Amino acid sequence: MKFEAIAVENIPLIQDGDDLPSIICENISLQDRDIVIIASTVVAKAEGETFRLEDVPAGEKALEIAARIGKDARFIQAVLARSREILVERPFMLVTTLSGHTCVNAGVDESNIEHGFLLYPPKDPDRSAARLGKKLEELTGKELSVIVTDTNGRAFKIGQTGVAIGIYKIKPIKRWIGEKDLFGKVLEITEEAVADELAGAANLLMGEGAGGIPAVAIRGLDYYCEDDTCIKETYRPEEQDFIKKGLRCLQRKS
Numbered sequence: 001m002k003f004e005a006i007a008v009e010n011i012p013l014i015q016d017g018d019d020l021p022s023i024i025c026e027n028i029s030l031q032d033r034d035i036v037i038i039a040s041t042v043v044a045k046a047e048g049e050t051f052r053l054e055d056v057p058a059g060e061k062a063l064e065i066a067a068r069i070g071k072d073a074r075f076i077q078a079v080l081a082r083s084r085e086i087l088v089e090r091p092f093m094l095v096t097t098l099s100g101h102t103c104v105n106a107g108v109d110e111s112n113i114e115h116g117f118l119l120y121p122p123k124d125p126d127r128s129a130a131r132l133g134k135k136l137e138e139l140t141g142k143e144l145s146v147i148v149t150d151t152n153g154r155a156f157k158i159g160q161t162g163v164a165i166g167i168y169k170i171k172p173i174k175r176w177i178g179e180k181d182l183f184g185k186v187l188e189i190t191e192e193a194v195a196d197e198l199a200g201a202a203n204l205l206m207g208e209g210a211g212g213i214p215a216v217a218i219r220g221l222d223y224y225c226e227d228d229t230c231i232k233e234t235y236r237p238e239e240q241d242f243i244k245k246g247l248r249c250l251q252r253k254s
C-alpha cells in the first residue's frame, strides 16, 4: 500500500482576484480522484481578505477586552469580526468562528503576507472549497476532491498541524464503528478524522515559512465522495461538546 503527496511548485504570490484553479492546473497535471489540498492563506488572498490594522476601527467590546488582556484593540476587533463565540481570552483568544471552526484568533494571521497587512481566513471555507473544486473539475474534466487547510495548535500537545477547514467531495470522517479489530472485537466508537490527517500530510510539504508551496495533490487514496459534504458536519453538536462547556464555565468564573 502507498500514496503520493505532490507539491504544486511555481505558484506566484497570490493577489486579490487571482484564479487559483487555473494557476494550480498550469503547474500540475491532476488525475481522477486526486485530493487537492490548498492552504487557506492563498484562498483568503485570492478572495481579497487582506486588511491593514489601521483600517479597523475598534468597537466597545474590543476596547473592553483589549484593556483586560493588554493587546491591540484593532486586532481584537478583527478577531471579533469573524467570531461567533469567545471561549478563552487569555493567554490567547480561542474562538469559534462564524463558520463553526474553533481556533486561536479566528485564523486572523499576519504571516506570509506583505508587511503591514493581515489576513482574514476565508469567510465560508466549505463554500470556497466547493467553488475551487468545481472549477478544477471543469478545467481538468477529472473527478477531484478539495481540502482547504489552515495550521492550528492542539489543546493538549505542543506543536501545530495542518487541519481541514473546508472540503469538497471528500468524506471527512471514516467510520470504523461496527468493523472488527485484529482479535474480532467490534469497534464501538472509532471515527477517523481523514480530512485532518490528509491536511497534516500535505502540510509536511507546505511547511509554515517561505517554502512557497500552498497546494499539494494527494494521489492514491480513495476518499472521493459524489455527494455534497462539508467540514461543518464534523463539528461536535453543542450538547456533546464537553470541552466547550468546561471553557464556558471557566469564562464565567474569571
Ligand code: GDP
Binding pocket: 010, 011, 012, 013, 014, 015, 039, 040, 041, 042, 045, 109, 111, 112, 149, 150, 151, 205, 206, 207, 208, 209, 210, 211, 212, 213, 214, 215
Ligand atoms: P496557512 O497554513 O493556510 O495559514 O498557510 P501558511 O501561511 O502556513 O502557508 C502555507 C504554504 O503556502 C507555505 O509554503 C507558504 O510559503 C505558502 N504561501 C503562502 N502564501 C503564498 C503565496 O501567495 N504564494 C505561494 N506560492 N506560496 C504561498
Ligand code: MN
Binding pocket: 040, 041, 107, 109, 150, 151
Ligand atoms: Mn493560517
Ligand code: MN
Binding pocket: 150, 151, 207, 208
Ligand atoms: Mn500553515
